[in-house]
Amino acid sequence: MSISIEKNSGVAFLPFPEMDGILKDELKERFSFSMENAVSYGELLYIPDYNAKNSDGTFKVPYFCRSAMLEPFILKFDSIGEAAVELKKIQRSWASCSSTCFRRSALIQEKLPYINFKPKTFPVKLPASEIGLFCLLDKNMMIASAKTSSPLPAGKISFIEDHENPPSRAYLKIQESLSVADSIFGCGLPSDSSRCFEAGACPGGWTYVLVNLGAKVFAVDRSELVPSLMKNPLVEFLAHDAFTLKPESLGEFDWVFSDVICYPERLLEWIKMWLESGKTKKMICTIKMQGKTDWNLISKFEEIPDSKVVHLNYNKHELTFIHCQKD
Ligand SMILES: C[S@@+](CC[C@H](N)C(=O)[O-])C[C@H]1O[C@@H](n2cnc3c(N)ncnc32)[C@H](O)[C@@H]1O
Incomplete structure (x- = not known):
């Protein structure tokens, strides 16, 4: 042959x-x-x-x-x-x-x-x-x-795992999503000059990654983060429903994150509220599927300008919404 x-x-x-x-x-x-x-x-x-x-x-x-x-x-x-x-x-x-x-x-x-x-x-x-x-x-x-x-x-991408320090395995998901966001939009990573809002932050895997990049994190959840993060001077914690907080009352954030388990409809509404407020230009949110996937609803996330929906190596039955406007 x-x-x-x-x-x-x-x-x-x-x-x-x-x-x-x-x-x-x-x-x-x-x-x-x-x-x-x-x-x-x-x-x-x-x-x-x-x-x-x-x-x-x-x-x-x-x-x-x-x-x-x-x-x-x-x-x-x-x-x-x-x-x-x-x-x-x-x-x-x-x-x-x-x-x-x-x-x-x-x-x-x-x-x-x-x-x-x-x-x-x-x-x-x-x-x-x-x-x-x-x-x-x-x-x-x-x-x-x-x-x-x-x-x-x-x-495929995988990260060297740290089995001791991060409070949850979710740190791998934010490491991948930030890398993908930078690769798609060239938006860089949060740094010591960044102010981040994180909805659904407990026990603190995402917050852990953000503070290790030097960023300040306003973390909101009904439950507290692990003690090491609760006493970290870069972290401000609020026990609250993250979805009822209004951007106008919180101020500007360089990045807004959500890993809350909720209906995608509710997440979409919340994302639009933040973007319409003009209080942030960068968002990364997990879209957790509930039951049968509503592809039409998922397309509404991607229709938001400067946005992309991806499935990460570290996502399970969920997708990740990434939004990044040029400064
Ligand atoms: C998947 S966990 C987040 C894990 C976290 N990203 C980490 O890295 O460790 C989802 C969190 O969302 C919180 N949550 C659910 N609904 C919420 C809401 N309306 N407001 C704030 N937190 C909420 C839950 O208490 C839970 O801690």
Whole structure:
């Protein structure tokens, strides 16, 4: 067999772990796309007739997909070396999402230019250059695409974990959302000159990250934060319903955050209240799904100018709203 590359139609989607069911629902319900021609290669869902497009002609990429192969092709090869040479000819950086022939896939990856897959130390700048994705179908064939929907290797990022100091694992979620916000909007991170408002802050994972960046945090919850944060001079705590506090009475904040478990309708109203008040230009809020996902409602978050809805590696059955206006 000699080496061959054949361009394929459609798009292949790699779901976030354990999100394959909701990814399919999203394709069907949000994009009204029938799945009858879909083929699964392990986790990867390849849809040869996928044609859901945005008004600018780019493919619509579901929230629950961590990376998509936007220009898929089939590469047939005899040896590991041949496969790596062909991929390198197209582009420098590649990551694998193979769910078969793992050893062979790892050997191809080793022959490609180095990619750092290790957990990161926060704060981190997310990569800006293109990274391709390949998935072995058998020992002599792969589906691959140089153009993908994520600058992260196979759409994945993880942070070095601190099991001792943060009061909850939610610190990982704000580390990722701040990194993504900076990567999308170039808004930087909170710093020692920042004033932050945090709704639903207990036990304090998000506050912990913010004060470690040097920011002052006005934290509101019905329950207190862990004692170390309650006595931190950068933290002001108020036991209150965060949604009944009016921006006009609280003043200006560089960043407003919410990780409150509430109906998305209520969160949307609250976000609009803050943005209409003009008291903040940057918001990061978790949209917690309640029961069946209302895609129409989710689209209302994204319709807010300068906003993006994403699913993070550290999100579970929830999405993250990021808003960032230029100063
Ligand atoms: C998922 S936890 C937040 C975890 C926190 N972000 C962390 O990093 O540790 C949600 C919090 O929202 C609080 N909460 C729920 N409704 C609230 C409201 N209306 N006002 C203020 N806090 C609220 C709950 O008490 C709970 O502590």
